[in-house]
Amino acid sequence: MITCKFPNGNPAKLRHVTCDAIVIKDNKILMVKRSNTAFFEPGKYALPGGYIDRDEVVSEAVLRELKEETGYLGKIKFLLQINDDPKRTNVEDNQNISFFYVVDVEEKTGDHDREISEVLWFDFNNLPENSQIGFDHANAINLYKKYLKRKFSLPYIGHYLGEK
Numbered sequence: 746m747i748t749c750k751f752p753n754g755n756p757a758k759l760r761h762v763t764c765d766a767i768v769i770k771d772n773k774i775l776m777v778k779r780s781n782t783a784f785f786e787p788g789k790y791a792l793p794g795g796y797i798d799r800d801e802v803v804s805e806a807v808l809r810e811l812k813e814e815t816g817y818l819g820k821i822k823f824l825l826q827i828n829d830d831p832k833r834t835n836v837e838d839n840q841n842i843s844f845f846y847v848v849d850v851e852e853k854t855g856d857h858d859r860e861i862s863e864v865l866w867f868d869f870n871n872l873p874e875n876s877q878i879g880f881d882h883a884n885a886i887n888l889y890k891k892y893l894k895r896k897f898s899l900p901y902i903g904h905y906l907g908e909k
Contacts, residue, residue, distance in 0.1 A: 770850050
């Protein structure tokens with residue numbers, strides 16, 4: 746949570762904003778393995794993503810995070826989901842809202858940052874066990890799979906309930 750005061754002096758606890766990239770190429774999905782020293786979800790697989798910087802547009806942030814965490818450039822295809830579930834993280838004092846984008850990968854121009862230990866391409870139909878995937882990223886991937894089978898209105902807003 747972000748603790749601050751409003752102009753009238755009242756205290757506030759506000760939520761962070763994050764973004765994540767779902768990158769598919771040749772029936773493979775791009776994932777990162779978080780380093781064992783990462784603050785959140787160490788050692789787990791995740792979609793490339795992270796926090797939105799101050800004065801940054803969300804669509805720019807997801808491409809920045811993709812490059813920082815994988816070394817790949819990308820181009821946004823569409824916004825899949827806005828997950829505003831206050832319980833989407835397991836850390837009581839770190840509520841956030843996440844934007845999940847589907848992104849086309851372009852050229853690789855660099856390496857991953859220190860938060861990441863590996864950049865991997867998994868067969869889209871043969872992913873790690875859900876318990877090995879951090880955050881709520883397995884749910885977002887499953888939502889995208891459902892979208893591919895039967896298109897529905899986007900962006901999907903809310904947490905993943907499996908009803909679509």
